[in-house]
Amino acid sequence: MTIIKRAWTAVTRKRRRSLTIALIMTLIFTLLIGTLTVQQTMAQLKQSVERNIRAGFSIASKQPSGEVPMDIAQRVQLLDKVKAHNFQSETTAGLPGKQLIDTAGSGVQLDANVAGEAKVTGATQSNLLGEFTGRFYQLEQGKHLGANDQNAALVHKTFAEKNDIKPGDKLDITKDGRRVTVTVMGIFSGKGEKPAVLQSDMAENHLITNLAAAQLLTGSKQLTRATYFAEHPHQLKSLTDRTKSLPNIDWKKFSLTDNGAAFAGVLQNIAGIQNILTIATIGAAAAGLAVLSLVLVFWVRGRLHEIGILLSIGTSKRQIIGQFLAELAIIAAVSSVFALGVGSVASSQISTALTAQTDQSQRIEKTVVQAAPIATYLQAFAFGYVVVLLSAIAATAPIMRQSPKQILAKLS
Template identity: 30%
Template sequence: MVCEQKRRENRRLTCRGREGKEWGAAVIKNAIAYVLRKKTRTLIVFVILTLVLSCLYICLSIMRTSENLEQTLYQSSNSSLSITKKDADGYFEISPFAQTDQIKEITQSSPQYEGPARLTNAKAVEGEQAITRDDLTDEFKNLVSIEAGGETDKNVLFSSGTFSLKEGRGIQRGDSDALLVHEEFARKNKLKVNDEIRLEYIDSRNADRKLEERTYKIVGIFSGKKQERYTGLSSDLSENMMFADYASSQKGLGLSENQWIASKITLSCAGPEKMDEAIRKIQELPADWSQYRVDKNTSAFQEAIEAIGGVRHMIGMMTYAIMAGGVVVLSLILILWLRERIYEIGILLSIGVSKVKIVGQFLVELILISIPTSLAAFVVGSLAVRQIAGGLLGADQTASLMTNLPTGAGGVSQLLVFVQSYGVLAAVIAVSVIIASAMILIKKPKEILSQIS
């Protein structure tokens, strides 16, 4: 008896499965026939779905890449932390801060020294100054300003465009006795890349201390004009400013490695969210913090983030507006078309086809149209994202920043964003079909059949 009941139940499930497969095949067959037969309607829906999917892809692409964009902007803005002495223009030994390299939130530590040096085989550029001094001895004439540190391409004077490299290369980590000079200084002294200059550093803490001159090799020539502070010395002028590697500046001051000094230590962090934790760990180092301060140098990054935040909010609002607009437009078009198909709906109901199956066929028809839509929307959307990114970031930044956008080389990321966009489109189609089919779902089959007559 029990075995007989199990056999009947298995036959019933088998029949239901067979009927389900047959119904699914019939729905797809009918949907394909309708889509191919109604070419004008298919074209109209194709255009609408292409526009909606393209806009969704563009919006989600920009939203998706906001974090990568923030990280790239953070790196390109050279945001950092800086340790300085509270006394203006104060020098300090860097040995108490040697352990900053062991802080995991800090990716790079770069001490910087700024001070004067005397030229021994060249002449400083002369220019007008707000202050004229007649009391200068020979020791304080023919001076240049030396800024010694890490890579010059991360120096704010170069990254901001105040100075720009004209010939050769910038100072790089690992350089020794390398020098970057201004083009006006090079022109006056008829110097070129690979020529040598001899400098005699002046110890600002003890000006009477005699130091040995040091020979430098010119590796690059730059141009530009910075905001100058006049004290009556030739080293005040931008044309007499030079960039050198940090180690050679300390050797030029005659200091052993455990005595090296700096006017500032620049610390690069892995990201803006790690800065506060890095500051907390820095201030735990065994140093007299009554004499030092730690500052964030993020003004350029914050300005860029505010602009990106505004764009992100606008894109988010546009995404919701596109979804709502897509639902409204598709629903209105489908309502009009379903009224014309009331006879077809009535026939299907009269032969026992359920409402859910009828609505399912309408849904399949739109999904079939959306498949070729995907290719067109992908091409249009990819081109549009590049154009929009170029407009937002500027031509100079686009080339370097576009590698972080989904439309760059990251094919997996690009595909993932498009799949998400298509998923949203599928949801829009489903909602539109349900809204447009409300008259079928609400009314009884007799009421629908009475409309035909």
């Protein structure tokens, strides 16, 4: 108890000295909190990217109007590690009694028969279409189409408003004398990735149906495109390699395109940032150790007279070191409080900026920056206190290795 009282007295009486040490400690703790909490956010961001960006690949014919045979598509579907699939059939068709959205300002004069057709995409699961996974389209009302839905469709919000269409309404689609009546299950909004020239190129004139409905319109059971998704991004390459090795498939006729480049870059950037943060954490600890040790060396040397007096009245070296450590612990405790506030605010802003930039560039759902777990702050403080302890040992070791007689001789 006497050591604690002496330590408190020493800290409060030498305010300028204590404040200098406190500022250095605050900076060390702040840097450690900042780097470790941002590193935690990068781990969350990596998980979010892997969860939102579906790692997958598509198979399509190299011919402009070519098809993918259903048997080939089903063989790939059965491969291990294929988490989900989406078969697509695309065509253009007429919508009797409905008005399409005009391509205003295009300046292109088109044949009436061509211009009057809408794009129809039949899909196994509408939410797995590239327009939705890429967040170009967003479902506004109703629900997505699933594998069990029959004669169902999604229409664009602008088209629905112009034709007074609501979920549950019926819609006729015609193609070369074939007619399919579908029920509108949902309404979506958004724009296409590329500028539209034809009316059928416009997102507003894009009709999404279940796969069977589109196949009835085309009169073919074959597919325009087959898309597959891996269970995990790191499995994508091995999955595409196994697909290319399937027998009796002429890959000169078909193209296989994966989206690995879409997320590999951002995951690589996140890994790079994590490496930088690891180096920064080590650097902050090393720099803090060097600076604080230097300051504490002068701090200890400036107290030689005090040390000599304590030794002359019978105070042991262990008690003197205990007092010094108690003083540093008091200062470190106060510094930790300030560092916690400053570090939390700074790391939160940095984390928010990094996640927002990644979300926007990758067109994924907004990543919610969660508060770092208590364990992360405890880890930062543990590193900080280790730095303080090592600095104290480095500063006091040269003096404490000397005998009381040697220390007292320096004072005379």
